[in-house]
Amino acid sequence: MSDRADSPTARDVLWRFGPMVYGPTVLFALGEGAVIPLIPVIAAQLGADVAIAALVASALVVGQLCGNIPAGWAVARIGERLTMAIAGVLSLAGVVGMALAPSLGIFAIAVFLIGFCAAAFGLARHSFMTTRVPLSFRARALSLLGGTFRLGMFVGPFVAAGLLALTGDEHAAIWFFGGCLVATVLLVLFGPDPEKQFVAPTSAPTRGGADTEDAVDTEDTGEPVTGSIPVRRRGTPGDGVGSGAGTGVIRTMWRHRRVLSTLGLAAASLSAVRSARQVVLPLWGVSIGLDAQTIALVVGISGAIDFALFYASGQVMDRFGRLWAALPAMILMGAGFVALAFTHDLPQAAMWFAMFAAVLGVGNGLSSGILLTLGADVAPKTDPAPFLGSWRTLTDGGGAVAPLLVSGIAAVASLSVATGVMGAIGLVGALAFVRWVPRYVPRVRP
Numbered sequence: 001m002s003d004r005a006d007s008p009t010a011r012d013v014l015w016r017f018g019p020m021v022y023g024p025t026v027l028f029a030l031g032e033g034a035v036i037p038l039i040p041v042i043a044a045q046l047g048a049d050v051a052i053a054a055l056v057a058s059a060l061v062v063g064q065l066c067g068n069i070p071a072g073w074a075v076a077r078i079g080e081r082l083t084m085a086i087a088g089v090l091s092l093a094g095v096v097g098m099a100l101a102p103s104l105g106i107f108a109i110a111v112f113l114i115g116f117c118a119a120a121f122g123l124a125r126h127s128f129m130t131t132r133v134p135l136s137f138r139a140r141a142l143s144l145l146g147g148t149f150r151l152g153m154f155v156g157p158f159v160a161a162g163l164l165a166l167t168g169d170e171h172a173a174i175w176f177f178g179g180c181l182v183a184t185v186l187l188v189l190f191g192p193d194p195e196k197q198f199v200a201p202t203s204a205p206t207r208g209g210a211d212t213e214d215a216v217d218t219e220d221t222g223e224p225v226t227g228s229i230p231v232r233r234r235g236t237p238g239d240g241v242g243s244g245a246g247t248g249v250i251r252t253m254w255r256h257r258r259v260l261s262t263l264g265l266a267a268a269s270l271s272a273v274r275s276a277r278q279v280v281l282p283l284w285g286v287s288i289g290l291d292a293q294t295i296a297l298v299v300g301i302s303g304a305i306d307f308a309l310f311y312a313s314g315q316v317m318d319r320f321g322r323l324w325a326a327l328p329a330m331i332l333m334g335a336g337f338v339a340l341a342f343t344h345d346l347p348q349a350a351m352w353f354a355m356f357a358a359v360l361g362v363g364n365g366l367s368s369g370i371l372l373t374l375g376a377d378v379a380p381k382t383d384p385a386p387f388l389g390s391w392r393t394l395t396d397g398g399g400a401v402a403p404l405l406v407s408g409i410a411a412v413a414s415l416s417v418a419t420g421v422m423g424a425i426g427l428v429g430a431l432a433f434v435r436w437v438p439r440y441v442p443r444v445r446p
Contacts, residue, residue, distance in 0.1 A: 019187075019191075020187070020191045020192055021125070021128070022144065022145065022148045023184075023187050023191075024084055024088075024121060024125070024184045024187060024188055025121060025122075025125055025145060025148045025149055025152070026148045026151060026152050027152075027180045027181075027183050027184040027187070028088075028091075028118065028121050028152070028180065028181070028184055029148065029149045029150075029151070029152025029153055029156070030151075030152035030155060030156050030159065030180055031152075031156065031176060031177030031178075031179070031180030031181060032114070032118065032152065032153070032156065032177065033152045033153040033154070033155065033156020033157060033159075033160075034156040034157065034159045034160040034163070034173045034176055034177055035098070035114075035156075035160070035173055035174055035177045036057075036060065036153075036156070036157075037157050037160060038160060038170045038173050038174075039053075039056060039057045039060070039111060040053040040056070040057050041053075041170055042098070042107065042170055042171075043056040043057070043104060043107060043108075045170075046101065046103065046104040046107055047104055048104055052104070055108075056104065056107065056108045056111060057111070058400075058403075059108050059109075059111040059112040059115065060111050060112070060114060060115040060118075061115060061396070061399070061400050062112060062115065062400065063111070063112040063113065063114065063115025063116040063117075063118070063119075064115040064116065064118050064119045064122075064396055065115075065119075065393060065396045065397060065400055066112075066115075066116060066119075067115065067116035067117065067118070067119030067120060068119045068123060068389045068390075068392040068393040068396060069389040069390065069393055070116075070119075070389075071083065071087075071119045071120040071122075071123040071124070071385075071389055072123055072127075072385045072386045072387070072388055072389020072390070072392075073385075073386065073389065074086070074120065075120075075123060075124050075127050075385035075389075076383055076385040076386050080124035080125070080127055080128045081124075081188055081189075083120050083123075083124050084120060084121055084124045084125075084184075084188045085185055085188050085189050086120075087117040087118075087120035087121055087124075088117070088121075088181050088184050088185035088188065089185060090113060090116075090117050091113070091114050091117040091118075091181050092178060092181050092182070092185075093110075093113065094110045094111070094113035094114040094117065095110075095114070095174055095175075095177050095178040095181060096110075096178070097109065097110030097113065098110040098111065098114070098174050099171050099174045099175060099178075119392070119396075122149075122392065123385065123388055123389060123392055125145055126142075126145070126372055126375065126376065126388050126392070127384050127385045127388055129141055129142055129145060129372070129376060130375075130376040130379050130381065130384040130388065131381060131384060136318060137318065138318070138373060138376060138377075139313070139314040139315075139316075139317030139318045139322070139325075139369060139373045140311065140314035140315060140317075140318050141314070142314065142369040142372040142373045142376060143310055143311055143313050143314025143315075143317075143368050143369030143372075143373075144310075144311065144314065144369075145369070145372060146310060146368045146369040146372055147307070147310035147311060147368060147369075150306070150307050150310055150368070151307070154303060154304075154307050159173070159176065160173040160176075163176060252380075252386040252387050252390065253386075253387075253390045256378075256380075256387055256390070259378050259440050260390055260391065260394060262432070262435075262436045262439075262440075263374065263378065263432075263436040263437065263439075263440050263441075264390075264391060264394045264395075265394065265432065266429050266432035266433050266436055266437075267370075267371050267374055267375070267391070267394065267395050267398070268394045268395055268397060268398030269330075269398060269425050269426065269428065269429030269432065270326070270329070270330060270367060270370065270371060270395075270398070270426075270429055270433075271371060271395040271396065271397075271398035271399040271402075272398040272399060272401060272402040272405075272422070272425055272429075273330070273333045273334065273337070273402070273422060273425060273426040273429065274333075274364055274367065274399065274402075275398070275399035275400070275402040275403060276337070276402040276403070276405075276406055276422040277302075277333065277360050277364060278403075279402070279403045279406050279407075280337070280340075280406060280415075280418070280419050280422065281295075281298070281299050281302065281353075281357055281360070282295055282299060283406075283410070283415055284340065284344075284353055284415065284419070285298065285299075285353060287344065287415050288344060288349045288350060288353060290350060290353070294350075298353065298354050298357050299357065301354075301357070301358065301361070302357040302358055302360060302361035302364075303361065304361070305358055305361035305362055305365055306361045306362075306364045306365040306368075307365070308365065309362065309365025309366055309368065310365060310368035310369070311368075312365070312366070313325045313329075313365065313366050313367065313368040313369050313370065314368070314369050314373075316366070317369070317370070317373055322370070322373065322374060322377070322437050322441055323433060323434065323437050323438070325366055325367065325370055326367065326370050326374075326430075326433045326437065327430055327433060327434065328363070328366055329363045329364070329366040329367035329370065330363070330367070330426050330427070330429050330430035330433060331363075331426075331427070331430050332359055332360070332362055332363030332366070333359075333360055333363035333364065333367075333423075333426045334423045334424070334425070334426025334427035334428075334429070334430060335359075335423065335426075335427070336356045336359040336360045336363060336423070337356075337360070337419050337420065337422045337423030337426060338419075338420055338423030338424065338427070339356060339423075340352065340353070340356040340419055340423075341416045341417070341419040341420035341423065342416070342420075343356070344415070344416045371395050374437070374441065375387075375388055375391040375392065375395075376388075377440070377441045378391075378440050378441065379391070402422065405418070405421070405422070406418045406419075406422065409421055
């Protein structure tokens with residue numbers, strides 16, 4: 001039977017334990033958001049030039065990329081709660097390393113360690129939502145999870161600015177991050193355990209099909225059923241399938257290679273376009289001659305639009321289907337980048353810049369929670385963590401490659417060409433979602 005009958009009760013439990021479910025993410029993201037703008041500044045104080053400072057800042061993203069698969073391994077074996085507690089303690093070590101680093105190398109290692117641990121926080125809650133939240137409420141719950149991360153990243157820089165005004169020392173923001181981590185670990189270890197309050201919902205029945213080995217759950221997502229629906233094969237511990245501590249990460253990647261190489265790459269394209277927005281907009285403002293204050297205002301407004309729409313994305317996905325959020329988001333961002341690429345030398349370039357920055361903000365806001373939701377939709381529900389580690393590695397990889405792609409194309413050709421290429425990637429990604437979302441996330445009517 002459908003999971004809809006269980007949804008109100010599970011939703012009530014989710015709201016009741018909201019601080020325990022979402023609190024660790026908010027605290028971690030708030031501290032991380034306060035530190036991120038200051039990493040290049042502190043790196044420069046330790047002797048880095050502009051290029052090296054940018055490389056040190058990128059260690060955070062590289063650390064998160066490298067941490068996804070080990071985090072999946074840890075969550076599968078010791079559980080979400082203990083994984084987050086250990087990651088919090090290791091992050092504290094990274095904070096101490098950042099604050100007291102005597103050299104640039106130690107500072108870079110500390111930044112990498114924090115990024116590595118950030119992957120554990122993200123994956124632990126992602127896995128928890130996948131196994132506990134009913135399908136009919138999943139997108140909204142995961143959009144809220146994405147929104148809590150965005151909230152921390154949005155508020156964190158303002159906290160850092162306030163601390164700088166009060167103390168005049170960039171290290172104050174690092175110690176603030178340390179305080180957030182202490183509160184996070186205490187909340188995880190001594191607060192009510194949400195894992196014990198949620199019972200995994202009953203999924204809708206699946207239909208048999210033998211054309212793929214990939215496992216998905218069936219749900220009312222709003223997309224038509226096309227082709228056959230894969231069936232999950234439940235295995236015994238140690239064979240790489242099903243539940244238990246024996247599920248192997250590499251074997252899981254191989255077993256789900258088809259969904260990872262199709263829908264996973266489409267998701268990576270969305271992550272790449274999102275990441276490119278953060279790089280292109282400031283560079284574009286500089287390129288057309290705007291001052292720093294105007295650029296910050298335009299980027300800030302775009303970010304505010306993005307943040308305001310995070311829950312709307314979940315509502316759309318739960319009511320109408322995943323494509324109704326993914327497709328408009330990708331088309332808006334892809335078309336926005338392509339259109340922006342033709343405005344660089346126009347007389348009203350600043351006006352076009354502000355307008356398309358807002359368009360990109362709308363598109364990014366509509367995409368909130370999509371990557372989390374699609375990953376949960378196609379993950380094996382008995383033991384999702386190893387698969388989600390692979391899924392998040394793909395999506396984080398897309399986000400990590402995009403700035404390098406923009407930089408390389410801009411160096412060889414121009415920023416306009418680089419912007420247009422990112423727009424083309426967005427539009428191709430939209431077509432990939434049209435092809436693969438109905439394939440792997442089919443609709444089954446109750």
